[in-house]
Amino acid sequence: MTALLSVDRLDVRHGLLQAVRQVSLEVVEGETLSLVGANGAGKTTLLRAIAGAHRPAGGRVRFDGRDITSLPAHRRVKLGIALVPEGRRLFPNLTVEENLRVAGGAGRSGPWSVDKVLEAFPLLEPLRRKRAASLSGGEQQATAIGRALMTNPRLLLLDEVSLGLAPVVVEGVYRSLATLIEAGATILLVEQDLSRAMSVADRVACMLEGRIVLEGNRGELTREQVTEAYFGLRAGAGA
């Protein structure tokens, strides 16, 4: 099977700091890949580079067989890549509905509409005319995921969707994700919570200091293996 997303020896720098080093990974259509790793391992930078928000210093990003390394972010959205950024980053003074519609009008055409999103996230229905800034964390996260869906992505990049949310809210967010995954969505997910990352994904990749040090199917990896890679304890990791 050919990969929907293929990242080839990607290097991304923040000034002098090299956040992503020689990372290669593939995501096949319909699969969910969880990216785990400690703070500062380069997960967010990798996701932003795939979405086009950050220009890589080296390497290639291919999407559906096409080299998109030099495409700006808004052009990648039109090809079907959507990022739910860390910290949600809603447009604070736009209403929930406007946040959704602005993405719907700018992205790819497809099945998602404001009504469909509100159906998928019923908690947003009574809030549609409220300013995004006035929502709670969980409501904002649902809006952020809905906003990404409005662009009708073929690949959904989710960055720390549970960060800063109450456990019961995280539960709700992941329930809606499970529905998306069942419907055949292709997802690349960054998650700090190991058990969550391992339960939702088909495959897990672990990053350490900018490199992928462990990668495998869900059934093949034990929690201990991932924990060791997470903290860099495994001898010869990534070599």
Next chain:
Amino acid sequence: MTWVNAVVHGILLGGVYALLASGLALMFGVMRIINLAHGSLALIGAYMAFLLTEHVHITTYLALAPILPGALVAGYVLQRTMLERSLRAGQLVPLLTTFGLLIVIANVLQYFFSPDVHSLDEGRIGATSWNVSSTLAIPWFDVLTLGIAVFVLGSLQLLLRYTQLGRELRATAEDADTAELVGINARAVYARATAIAVATAALAGVFYGMRSSFDPNAGAAQLLYAFEAVVIGGIGSLWGTLWGGIVLGVAQVVGAQINSEYFALSGHVVFLAVLVARSVIQSRGLRLLPRGAG
């Protein structure tokens, strides 16, 4: 009756300020770009109308037909070539860039048109007025100007609120990086918004030129009044800009009624009073300054 007269003429003068301030409200209030050349761009519109009426022999109103599309193109090019680059260097740089543009425009206009004053013919409507009473006459041309200001500000408000371009513009102004991540071509959106702002400036300039005479340095003074209208009305609010223009106009004409030397001064005093009052209210935890498109 003289006071009623002053207030009515103040409101009508406010229409002129509001029209000039409408493009500024879009750029300064929504896009957060301080364009010091806005008044000068308006002035170019007036001079273009002068050229067309003088050499092609069309009426001033007909001259708007080529001027407005030309201004749209000029605004687009201005954003893509100058403002976009200076915005990348921080918020202060567009201030310097547009200040330079203001000076260049004044000098270029002086070179081609001499420092003499010019004026534009406002057509038959200029000589007619509505005589409400023996002491109060309302010039139809002033009513037309106010009506166009209301129309332009209302259209901009609807554009911002209900169109995809408006939503994209507000989203980009709030967070350009994230706007790109939902598929918005942030630079193209800003260029289109600047195109609209410059077109409204040219429209305002032509009406200003019909109302009073102008010279190559008139841009800066008009800019000041337009800025005051935007700030009095509340940055980011388009209807607020209309009220801001009217408050400023009324303050000036009523001030001039007290003593003719107080015309400009009374406007500035009201502007300062609004600023002080607002900061006092804000420090007490109330929000009076509308954000977004309000």
